[in-house]
Amino acid sequence: MSPTVDFTYTDEQLELRGVLRKYLAAHSPESxxxxxxxxxxxxxxAQWKDLADQLGLQGLLVPEEYGGLGLGATELGVVMEELGAHLACLPFLSTSVLATTVLLSADGEAAAAWLPGIVAGEVTATVAVTEGRGAWDPAAITTEAVPACGGRxxxxGVKTFVPDGHTADLVLVAARSGGELLLLAxxxxxxxxxxxxxxTMDQTRRFATLEFGGAPATPIxxxxxxxxxxxxxxALAALSAEQVGGAQRCLDMAVEYAKNRFQFGRPIGSFQAIKHKCADLLILIEAARAASAFALxxxxxxxxxxxxxAAMAKVTCSEAFFRAAADNIQIHGGIGFTWEHPAHLYFKRAKSSELLWGDPALHRERISRLLELTV
Amino acid sequence: MSQPRIDEDEARSLARALVADLPPARTPVRDFLAAQFDRGLAWINHPPGHGGLGADVRLQAAVNHVIKEAGGPDAFEINPIGHGMCAPTLVVWGTEEQKRRHLRPLFTGEEIWCQLFSEPGAGSDVAGLAARARRDGAEWVADGQKVWTTMAHRSSWGLLIARTDPDAVKHQGLTAFLLDMSAPGVEVRPLYQLTGEAEFNEVFLDGVRIPDAARLGRVGDGWKVVLTTLMNERVSIGGVIPPRGSGPIARLVERYRELARTDPATARLHTGAVADLWVRAEVLRLANIRLSQLRTGDTPGPEGSISKIIAADLNKDVYSELVTLMGAEGLLYESYDKVRPVLAMEYSTPQKAFLRSRANSIEGGTSEVMKNVLAERVLGLPGDPRADKDVPWRDIPRS
Structure with a gap:
């Protein structure tokens, strides 16, 4: 029997949310x-370095022995939710979630070599796994690692859709050596x-194609x-929390607008056509929160x-965020379709997050397999 | 105010002592429930003497779990309306005397309860109800018709809302009463629904005399009483937390697996739909756990509506898919012989469950009205312009 899920937040976790919210309001406004x-x-x-100096969030998942905060996935969720709400342009998902998680599974030497720099905000990192059309499928990796001298x-090979791949200081690349899968720095x-x-359609999240032409690499x-x-x-669990944060912000924007926009002599939020759209989003987001928190x-x-x-969270949160972002545009009407209004930024982020590392259809298929429903 | 006086471990050990002292297998149901009530483990958040210990409402789940594991009876199943809705209302609004008189036999199942709110002319708009109660000395005289009354045919008591002042605006002219269902002038008739069963009743009131001592709350406070009841109804309909993959979704998965063995080509066409419903069921379950863990007060807030709306849509979709998986067999129906089920909402066949599920988004508040509530109370959106605002009830247009 698995342990009992706990959805409550500690005072420290709530404080972390408050501190980060304040930080992002000051340092990551829409402008x-x-x-x-x-x-x-x-x-x-400079902002990335400042985040490390002020809040040390880059080391959230990193144990204290490497200078990190040694916190868990629930705190990760709190952070991702706030980053998502603000559309913060930071290489957090690549560096502090993907690459950090990979380094934590590596041998002590690699962890000791790279984690302190990541924690300090001096090194950004990413993981290069996906190839071709961008599916996360280690079994299909064709990138090759050929032994050279000195254990290197x-x-x-060519890696596609590498998050922050064009700016990361460190690339952890998945490659095959003979039959063996390796991760190399x-x-x-x-x-x-x-x-x-x-x-990219979502300009707040960047990807790059990385071409490795006999690049020297150290196995981790x-x-x-x-x-x-x-x-x-x-990363899927973290992404789902980011999606929840984005979805909630869309709902907040829509509700605020519906209260203040008057047509036919009434706030448009007093029409049930609008009201029910907002209530539907509240319901979807509540379900998404549960799915995301459970994955974390x-x-x-x-x-x-x-x-x-994680697959359930990806399905549930992708659909909630997309719907929230899409309905937010609809509720805003004409102004929501303009470049100057932020609604499109969330809409693009929502679609981009939905497609990243497998769309809901693919994850439903994974769920079918895990539940042994596949015929 | 209830204060958390005991913790979860203590609640659990009190429940263990109960099942040890009165082994469920050898104890008559009513005796067991009486002891559970007397030890404050009936509604643990109620004050001592009224079936509780003044503890945190969330501890009840731990108590129920121990009793269920030990094979003990479930008071809710025996008296669902009484246990889930009337008792929480009584404990808030009842006088000491009313609580002492009613809560214990309600919990033991000695006295079954029903609620008399809905009327043919007052569905979503319950506050517009027309059943009258006129004062006559130390008594009231009630006339009118109630509908959709679960358990009325087996009930000793009913929680009645009647209009006592037709000249007041609609929410202010209502008063609550504890109605003796055996009183002269109370007539209960079965109401057959589209499944062919009569789970519900119509209740006709014709010159029914009610002592003023059976009034619940002050004259004119009836709507506040209704709100207490309805908020608890939403939780008892939408908020039950079953184990993963149990209930309707288990029936769907079982039927799907059977189809996968006998007709894999057809099953394959439905894999995505079944997986999707499974995920929705699991996410609802998690959302319910989350809401119950984050809930603070004893009276659930409007967020309870979220679970209810999700559950209604899910249940309808699961049973629709279940009948679809049956193929041509889904065309059949066991029998439309008019019957009264013993337990409300008991599962018999997929087809009946499919038909029954249509009511899920109507009963206990339509999903549409609940969305209004969520939008207005949780999101703070403005209310609809209302034709009945500040109008005496008797002047409101009605069908």
Whole structure:
């Protein structure tokens, strides 16, 4: 029997939310988000460093021995929710969730080499897994690692849709050596690695194609398949919390507008057509909160149940966020379709998050397999 | 105000002592429930002497769990309306004498209860109800018709809301009463629903005399009483937390697996739909756990409506898919012989459950009205313009 799920928040967790909310209101208002959307890198290195200095969030999941905060997935959820609400342009999901989770599964040497820099906000990192059309499928990896001298390897292959791949200082690349799957550390300025940023529909989340042409790489040890599996599911759980944060912000915007926009002599929020749309979103978001919190709780407390919980969260939160972002535009009417209004930023983030690491249809299929419903 | 005087471990050990002292297998149901009440484990949040210990309402789940594990009786199943709705209302609004008189036999199932709110002309708009109670000395005289009354045919008592002042605006002219269902002038008739069963009743009141001592709350406070009851109804309909994959979704998955063995090609066409419903059921279950863990006060807030709305849609969709999976067999129906089920909402066949589920988004508040409540009370959106605002009840247009 799995342990009992706990959905309550401690005072410390609530305080973390409050502190981060205040920080993001000051440092990541819409004006800053729009500035960073237009920048080449997509984030501000000085702001990333400042976040580490002020709040140390980069080390949220990192144990204290590496200088981190040593907190759990529930705190991760709190942070992701706030980042999602503000559309904060930070390489957090890539560096502090994906790469950090992978490094925590690696051998002590790799962890000791990279985690302190990540915690300090001096190093950003990402994980290069996906190839071709971008499916997270370690079994289909064709990128090759060929042994070279000194325990190092030369990596050759093309990784697509690597989050923050064009700016990360450290790339943890998944490659095959013979039949064995390996995770290897490649520094960004290594000769043999060329990086091509994509022009993305959601300008607040960047991806790049990374071409490895015999790039020298150091294996980070540990069981790569297991590490990738865990990173995938922790990242899905984290993403689901970000989706909840974005969805809630969309609902808040829609409700605020519906209260203050008058047509036919009444606030449009007094029409049931609008009111029920808002209530439907509240219902969807409440379900999404439960699904997301359960996935996060599972990440810490029920490793065996995590894949199912993460898939459920991906399905539920993707649909809630997309609907919230889409209805937010509809409720705003004409103004919601303009560039100047922030509604489209959330809409683009919602679609981008829905498609990232598998759409709901793919995750439903995974759920069918996990429940042994597949015929 | 209830204060958390005992913790979960203590609640659990009190429940263990109860099942040890009165082993469920050898104890008559009523004796067991009487002891459960006397030890304050009936509604643990109620004050001592009224079936509780003044403890945190959430501890009741731990108590119920111990009793269920030990094979003990479930007071809710025996007297669902009384246990889930009338008791929480009585404990808030009743006089000491009323609580002493009614709560114990209600809990033991000696006296079954029903609630007399809805009328043919007052469905979603319960506050517009027309049943009258006129004062006559130390008594009241009630006339009118109630409908959709679960358990009325087996009830000793009914929680009645009647209009005592037709000249007041509609919410202010109502008063609550504890109605003796055996009083002269009370007539209960079965109401057959589209399943062919009569789970519900119509109750006709014709010159029924009610002593003023059976009034619940002050004259004119009837609507406040109704709100207490309805908020608890929403929780008891929408808020039950079953184990993962149990209940209607278990029936669907079982039928699907059977189809996968006998007709895999057809089953394959439904895999996505079944998985989707499974996820929705599981997420609702998690949302219910979450809401119950985050709930603070004893009276549930309007958030309870969220679970109810989700549960209604889910249940309708699950049973619709279940009948679909049956293929042509889904065309059949066991019997439309008019019967009265012993337990409300008891499962018999997929087809009957499918038909019954249509009411889920109507009973206990339509999903549409609940969305208004959520939008206005939780989100703070403005109310609809109302034709009945500030109008004496007798001047409100009605069908």
């Amino acid at each position: 800053v988000v729009r500035e960073l959307m237009d920048s080449a890198g997509g984030y501000d290195r 390897y030369l990596v050759t 490649v520094e960004a300025d290594t000769p043999g690695l060329s990086r091509h940023p994509h022009s 040890g540990g069981d790569a398949a297991k590490a990738l599996d865990r990173a995938h599911h922790v 709780w599972s990440a810490d407390a029920d490793a065996e149940g995590l894949p199912l919980a």
